[in-house]
Amino acid sequence: MPKLEMAIEGMHCGACATGIQMLTSQLDGVKSVFVDYNGKKGVWEIDPAKVTKEQIQKAIAELGYKAE
Numbered sequence: 780m781p782k783l784e785m786a787i788e789g790m791h792c793g794a795c796a797t798g799i800q801m802l803t804s805q806l807d808g809v810k811s812v813f814v815d816y817n818g819k820k821g822v823w824e825i826d827p828a829k830v831t832k833e834q835i836q837k838a839i840a841e842l843g844y845k846a847e
Contacts, residue, residue, distance in 0.1 A: 789844040
């Protein structure tokens with residue numbers, strides 16, 4: 780499974796990271812996810828046939844954060 784790493788802007792606490800992790804882990808095609816508040820980034824293990832980077836970015840944007 781390919782891994783996707785993105786910087787995440789706008790997190791101001793550990794709960795922000797947990798919320799992003801919980802939401803994106805529910806997307807079809809996301810096998811695992813780890814969001815690091817201190818490092819301001821996230822790492823997703825994905826099935827590219829089921830989910831795209833853009834879909835993950837859109838889900839994060841709906842929570843009010845920016846991933847790139």
